[in-house]
Amino acid sequence: MTSSSPYDPPAEPRPPRLDFDRPPAHPGTAPVRPGLRRMRRRRRRTVLLAVALLVAGAGAAGVTRLAGPDLLGRHPLAADPSLANGTGAGSGSEPRGYPTAGTGSFAAADGRSPVRGDDGPLRRYRVEVERDTGQDVDEFAATVDAVLGDPRSWIASGELRVQRVPEAEAADFTIYLATPATSEGMCAEGGLSTERYTSCRLPGRVVINLARWMEAVPDYGAPLEVYRTYVINHEVGHEFGELHQACPGPGAPAPVMQQQTYGLDGCVANAWPYVDGVRYSGEPTDGV
Template sequence: MTKTNSPPRAATKQPTGFPEGFLPPLGTAADPPPRPTTPPPPGSGADSESPVHTPPNTGSADSETPTTGSGADESITTRTYRNRRRAAVLVFLVLAVIVLVLGQVMRDRKTAGPALPPAAAVTKASVRHTINKVSPVAVGGFAVAGGHGPVLGSAGTLRRFKVAVEERIGRALGGDFADEVERVLGDPRSWTAGRDLRLQRVPASARAEFTVYLASAGTSEKMCAGGGLRTEAFTSCRLPGRVIINSARWAAAVPGYDAPLAVYRAYAINHEVGHQLGHGHEACGGRGEPAPVMMQQTYGLKGCVANAWPYLRGKRFAGNPID
């Protein structure tokens, strides 16, 4: 039997899934085997297809999915710790600065010495220091205080005076007499409170309206008698341009005055200077009332209470005139 050769069967072209004329990349099967409709039996080896496993989102930097879980907790904890550490460092630095500043202030205070008194007190002290540096000038048995004193009072005509201490009394009694006169006349209850006059002590070489003398009992008696006044060497007196203070009264006041010596001294100065300023004697206003400064308190208070000042509570205090 003769074998007839049949013409070759055209190969059936299987679809590849690629456009015609497209060359698949190397290593890619042109005709992948069809997918079986039923799973292969186990153990089929290389022909078995493992299920595709999609890895979970790990939250990498390129992921737009918000980070959650333990990684986020660790990040929050780290930021909290850093913030607390920064706050602690800042507090420490602030405390260190405060300690340094306080230490510097304490060192400055120690090196600066004691605090200075107010400006007014410094000025007054400086004036007094200048006064004490100027030697008194001897004039007729009296030592006239040197230098210029401060202006006493804030308004009114300036009236100048000198202060002289009998030489034989010496510094034992009259060393601070000039300062005491200025203290009394500069008191806000004294004559300058009326704001119609001011007072200033001047040295021997300057012109002055009057002089305040501190004289012994015998000398004061002679001085007062020279102007027609009898004091029996007991009281002080005033003559035109001369205020004469009896040193015995200055040292011990008078019996029964019932007030400190400083009060009597202020009374003696204000009373006699009051005469120089034009004021006459006045009477006690009644039992228990303050004695007017122009009352002759050296001879007794007549039921009044000792008082050294012409102004009380900012107002002129005066009694009825008696001469």
Template sequence: MSTKAIRRGRATSAVLLLVVALLTGCGLPAAGQPAAGPAPADPVQAAQPAAGQLPAGHSVSAGVAPTPSPAPAISYPATGGNRWSLAAADTTPGRGSGGRLLRYRVAEERDIRGLPVAEVAEMISATLDDPRGWTAGGAWRLRRVGADSPADFTIYLATPGTRDKLCQDRPDGYTSCRNGNRVVVNVARWVKGVPGYGASLDAYRQYMINHEVGHRLGFGHERCPAPGRPAPTMQQQTLGLHGCTANAWPYPNGIRYAGPVGEYHDRLPPREGARPAH
């Protein structure tokens, strides 16, 4: 066979090999390199499970952030059993360096669910220790004590019906009150506030605390001084703002803020029943 024929045969064989490789999907080795085996699988793709399956060694929650526990439901009956849980003493130093020291307890009716007495007491103490609160005038120091210490007054978080028993005034089941050394906070207002207050629920709670403790300190009711002005703390803001804006603090700027002496006699909403769990 001639040299030209041999070269033509080799060229034809190379073309046939290339065609076969293209048709079968097999790769050809690069010049001077050995033929390679099957390409390794992509490790990222190989880790992906088939639809409806999980990778080996993984649980259902793998890679999923834990779901936070829901807040405990708040519930209370229309009238509780008049049994109480007392908060521990507040060991942090209170505000005020002079004036008369008044000790108070915080009690929560045991039928109330979802409002730990320690948390309620913490907010009450934070409100009474605030620099905008009653201690700013220098006449009082306020300190929370526990069950084993004498107290000058007790702040009760009570169900609406028990509120009526403790207050011994008109049995409205709606407002809070002060009766002697009892400062009674209605849990219905603590949980729901009042319509149209124009401030946060925390701000309304601060108002309730300061208003009723203000009565214990000897202050009576006041009225809105002028439309658009902040409401005095001793205004009956639960019954309406009467043109004023919501305000929880007796010393909002370090100076006693007050309005004209007097009361509002607004009509109360219908009596409320028990608060359902939510």
């Protein structure tokens, strides 16, 4: 129910209706204006042309019945099963064969890696992948092992070592591969907003967004493997105490702690914290 105002002014008189589609009340007593004849002829031609086009299009598509209201889009787009389920082209709900939301349940990789690095404290990590995402947990773990054990990664400092372990109680931190919806919820627990787009790190928890793992980001300018290496080193770098850094200048390699997911700012893609055996970095920024 809607409320009414205490005072409704009287309606103003309406001007006489000019209905050019209605013939005179007494044919022959009022001549039809030449302009009206031309307008009627144009309208008839337009209607006939539209009908002819619809019939031709229907015949080409193999449609045998034309229903006026249906031509105006009586049924919503969601009536198309591919669009309703988020699998149609351009829908974005299930892009390129991977889910955007999952069960929130994870499978952990078995086994342990060798200890990588020459000296320093040992940082143990565990690897988990969200179930039913089409991603193999052992394959993901092997990629993480290869990145963190590379001599261009964080162990190049000579001040820490890394090892993957299967037991949760033995791990200093866990690296998760999660769907955009699940990763958003996990990151939000620490007050971080990812808009289902970025990855994040919380104390003891590195969360890699599956969408970024599968697609990287537009205009990154490097193969997917480079972005994957970058995102592991970047988020694990936060776990090791590193803060965000800025691009040193146009054409320079992007520091691994630069937020390359949001753009390179004139730098070129770079996935490693050490370049030519030297720690490569930029000026610190306010972000973490």
